[in-house]
């Protein structure tokens with residue numbers, strides 16, 4: 101009897117447990133993103149685990165492709181089919197585009213409760229809000245004007261990190277002499293454009309702003325722009341024969357292994373070095389692209405919340421709030437290579453490159469040297485970004501001379517507006 105009663109109790113308990121499990125599973129978020137490299141996936145895992153601890157189930161919707169172009173194509177198909185994901189990783193002007201379509205959610209309640217307006221820098225709020233309403237949670241600030249150098253390769257090339265264009269060229273030449281690929285690069289339009297915008301910035305803050313934020317035809321068609329393309333042609337001489345189409349994280353791997361000397365890439369590259377167990381200052385060196393010290397071209401990944409059914413709204417709000425939690429922002433960005441999207445997160449947990457990133461960002465912000473990254477959706481609307489990418493890539497692949505590229509750039513940007 102006793103045994104039977106116990107069995108019945110146990111069965112009842114099992115049903116209760118199942119019931120609890122089932123009701124928990126309702127709190128789920130489907131998240132569309134392009135974080136598929138080793139470092140990116142490790143960072144995403146910090147968020148996944150944080151949410152799972154809070155009882156929110158993660159439905160992963162990864163769309164591979166650095167820079168997120170493929171992810172945005174998938175998103176369009178999903179929204180057109182009336183089946184938007186709960187949250188979508190997105191950059192700058194893309195966020196505003198979707199907001200204008202009237203398909204995004206409203207996070208005002210949680211934003212007000214948690215005082216987001218006081219801690220999110222104005223440069224990010226421009227994209228997290230639309231018509232005065234919060235529509236996205238910013239998870240990080242990346243910057244694109246970095247160079248990642250293999251420390252042993254730098255030592256073999258004289259040991260001094262380059263600070264000017266001339267010093268950069270000298271180090272690249274030395275690395276070539278030493279028999280490695282000086283510039284580890286992936287020939288994809290967005291990667292070419294990432295290098296290009298650092299080169300443009302190295303020719304002056306005013307020039308960058310005029311050309312790649314204000315889209316001033318005079319700056320786009322200037323002699324300085326010809327100089328930028330000439331420098332790109334020079335950099336082209338330092339890549340290997342297999343650069344075409346290579347994914348950015350494979351270029352990072354070349355620098356990690358020492359077959360490549362350096363990579364010019366945003367600080368998501370640091371995530372790859374860390375994932376490989378490499379230490380800043382010991383195994384690799386992080387510097388600002390020579391000539392851009394004190395300035396920052398930034399992009400911020402934000403999770404845009406789409407309009408979803410009532411059953412999904414609780415989990416969506418929980419995710420929006422979890423992303424903005426200061427402890428989470430520290431833990432996530434330490435792994436991702438970026439810096440927090442809030443101004444009140446201590447820098448203690450960050451390595452030297454991360455600390456430098458935070459300091460550079462604050463200084464650039466107060467000193468007028470902070471600009472939206474064109475290659476990563478914060479310089480101008482997507483049509484313009486694509487036009488710039490096309491011209492930069494054609495030139496990098498030798499299809500246009502520098503003179504032709506300047507002319508094309510001016511015309512393509514005008515046509516895309």
Ligand code: GAL
Nearest residue numbers: 165166167242368399401476
């Ligand atoms: C950027 C994005 C980063 C990183 C990178 C490469 O646009 O902001 O988070 O994912 O692309 O995929």
